[in-house]
Amino acid sequence: xxxxxxxxxxxxxxxxxxxxxxxxxxxxxxxxxxxxxxxxxxxxxxxxxxxxxxxxxxxxxxxxxxxxxxxxxxxxxxxxxxxxxxxxxxxxxxxxxxxxxxxxxxxxxxxxxxxxxxxxxxxxxxxxxxxxxxxxxxxxxxxxxxxxxxxxxxxxxxxxxxxxxxxxxxxxxxxxxxxxxxxxxxxxxxxxxxxxxxxxxxxxxxxxxxxxxxxxxxxxxxxxxxxxxxxxxxxxxxxxxxxxxxxxxxxxxxxxxxxxxxxxxxxxxxxxxxxxxxxxxxxxxxxxxxxxxxxxxxxxxxxxxxxxx
Amino acid sequence: xxxxxxxxxxxxxxxxxxxxxxxxxxxxxxxxxxxxxxxxxxxxxxxxxxxxxxxxxxxxxxxxxxxxxxxxxxxxxxxxxxxxxxxxxxxxxxxxxxxxxxxxxxxxxxxxxxxxxxxxxxxxxxxxxxxxxxxxxxxxxxxxxxxxxxxxxxxxxxxxxxxxxxxxxxxxxxxxxxxxxxxxxxxxxxxxxxxxxxxxxxxxxxxxxxxxxxxxxxxxxxxxxxxxxxxxxxxxxxxxxxx
Numbered sequence: 001x002x003x004x005x006x007x008x009x010x011x012x013x014x015x016x017x018x019x020x021x022x023x024x025x026x027x028x029x030x031x032x033x034x035x036x037x038x039x040x041x042x043x044x045x046x047x048x049x050x051x052x053x054x055x056x057x058x059x060x061x062x063x064x065x066x067x068x069x070x071x072x073x074x075x076x077x078x079x080x081x082x083x084x085x086x087x088x089x090x091x092x093x094x095x096x097x098x099x100x101x102x103x104x105x106x107x108x109x110x111x112x113x114x115x116x117x118x119x120x121x122x123x124x125x126x127x128x129x130x131x132x133x134x135x136x137x138x139x140x141x142x143x144x145x146x147x148x149x150x151x152x153x154x155x156x157x158x159x160x161x162x163x164x165x166x167x168x169x170x171x172x173x174x175x176x177x178x179x180x181x182x183x184x185x186x187x188x189x190x191x192x193x194x195x196x197x198x199x200x201x202x203x204x205x206x207x208x209x210x211x212x213x214x215x216x217x218x219x220x221x222x223x224x225x226x227x228x229x230x231x232x233x234x235x236x237x238x239x240x241x242x243x244x245x246x247x248x249x250x251x252x253x254x255x256x257x258x259x260x261x262x263x264x265x266x267x268x269x270x271x272x273x274x275x276x277x278x279x280x281x282x283x284x285x286x287x288x289x290x291x292x293x294x295x296x297x298x299x300x301x302x303x304x305x306x307x308x309x
Numbered sequence: 310x311x312x313x314x315x316x317x318x319x320x321x322x323x324x325x326x327x328x329x330x331x332x333x334x335x336x337x338x339x340x341x342x343x344x345x346x347x348x349x350x351x352x353x354x355x356x357x358x359x360x361x362x363x364x365x366x367x368x369x370x371x372x373x374x375x376x377x378x379x380x381x382x383x384x385x386x387x388x389x390x391x392x393x394x395x396x397x398x399x400x401x402x403x404x405x406x407x408x409x410x411x412x413x414x415x416x417x418x419x420x421x422x423x424x425x426x427x428x429x430x431x432x433x434x435x436x437x438x439x440x441x442x443x444x445x446x447x448x449x450x451x452x453x454x455x456x457x458x459x460x461x462x463x464x465x466x467x468x469x470x471x472x473x474x475x476x477x478x479x480x481x482x483x484x485x486x487x488x489x490x491x492x493x494x495x496x497x498x499x500x501x502x503x504x505x506x507x508x509x510x511x512x513x514x515x516x517x518x519x520x521x522x523x524x525x526x527x528x529x530x531x532x533x534x535x536x537x538x539x540x541x542x543x544x545x546x547x548x549x550x551x552x
Binding site: 181184185187188190191192194195196197198199200201202203204256 | 361363382383384385387388392393395399400401402403404408411412413415416417418465468469
């Protein structure tokens with residue numbers, strides 16, 4: 001417990017330094033780029049709770065992410081709730097979808113589970129595309145306020161701050177799980193589900209907890225998206241690059257601990273942002289592909305695994 | 310016989326058209342050491358899987374410690390005090406030995422909070438010490454030898470603080486001396502109050518260990534009695550050697 005508290009304090013200090021650095025750079029673009037990197041820290045960490053800890057590879061990131069985003073679109077049109085509340089609602093929504101998906105698919109193992117999650121993403125995208133209220137295939141416009149409601153500055157600074165807070169929460173939760181009874185249960189499922197069940201581990205319940213947490217965080221990461229892009233359509237909300245990046249980042253960083261997804265997201269996310277500005281935006285996915293192949297060959301356990309033993 | 314701990318009543322299991330278990334009835338008393346033998350494919354492991362909840366039997370009832378187990382998932386049965394070891398050891402390979410043993414301690418033994426017949430709640434290291442693996446507590450299963458792997462499998466089964474342990478071929482592939490070592494360990498556990506079902510092909514070990522012997526052939530129970538009498542039974546001899 002004390003260790004978790006110490007870690008939380010450390011994470012908050014790191015986040016404060018990141019915010020300070022962004023303020024010193026004092027360039028709007030730094031906030032726009034930083035937001036994406038932070039968003040990927042949340043996504044990769046969330047993916048790793050299911051994919052890294054319990055070993056269930058989820059290709060459906062985009063669905064959870066977009067449910068959070070479209071939840072915000074609906075709330076924006078119908079209410080005037082503050083954004084943090086919308087983020088919380090987006091998380092709950094996606095968490096419930098995670099629970100439902102878990103019940104339907106968690107009896108499948110390995111590749112079959114992954115295919116089912118991919119199918120779910122397609123189903124959700126089809127539903128959203130045909131839902132006129134959120135703009136259907138035309139997309140929805142969200143007018144972003146000019147000013148940040150706290151700490152002054154532009155609204156993008158507020159979005160950056162929210163995502164920073166969210167990433168601290170996600171990382172702290174992921175680390176706490178890793179060192180808990182729950183984390184040990186998750187790891188036993190990853191290693192041998194049958195033996196875990198025989199050891200008294202309620203495997204189905206634990207897997208459902210993992211999908212709810214994982215889906216919930218993905219939804220929260222997606223909830224501020226409409227305010228960030230101001231125009232959201234199904235093609236961008238469900239972009240395959242979310243699913244690909246979210247899997248690639250933990251794999252490159254290392255899936256066995258909380259640190260792997262963070263390293264992967266910072267490394268890959270920053271690299272993509274730099275490449276987008278300096279070379280071309282189409283190149284960023286190529287970078288992911290090349291790095292993924294390199295790591296699978298040279299360091300299958302990721303950067304963190306490279307340093308352990 | 311003393312009080313019945315495990316009561317298997319007319320259990321049958323089919324795989325498609327193949328009858329793997331046919332009306333098996335079996336009682337095991339508390340503290341007993343039962344040997345379960347039979348040729349390959351006779352249904353021994355299927356029976357274990359039906360008792361432990363890995364498979365569902367179509368008909369029949371399994372009662373453990375007075376409680377019917379119908380439909381209970383495997384982890385609930387483990388928590389009730391019914392542990393098993395696997396024929397091929399199935400360790401958690403990314404964990405240290407200590408963590409391997411902690412999983413059942415945390416999820417099975419502590420979830421009940423009941424005082425089992427064995428005073429083994431002192432923790433993972435006490436368990437590893439019992440099976441002689443204390444020095445390797447920080448290592449991973451990949452660093453273990455065959456017999457050490459079997460010992461870890463036993464330590465994991467014991468970590469759930471069971472009243473009954475079903476040992477599925479824990480001695481297969483071990484040398485003469487190693488078999489004796491495991492046997493001594495099982496006897497020690499039995500003296501501490503654990504009831505045993507031992508499935509084994511090594512006749513020397515089964516005969517030395519069992520108080521009673523049950524023989525399965527082609528999904529049927531063909532003999533049940535004192536070991537020395539059972540192995541002279543004509544049907545049993547025929548099943549193993551042919552007529």
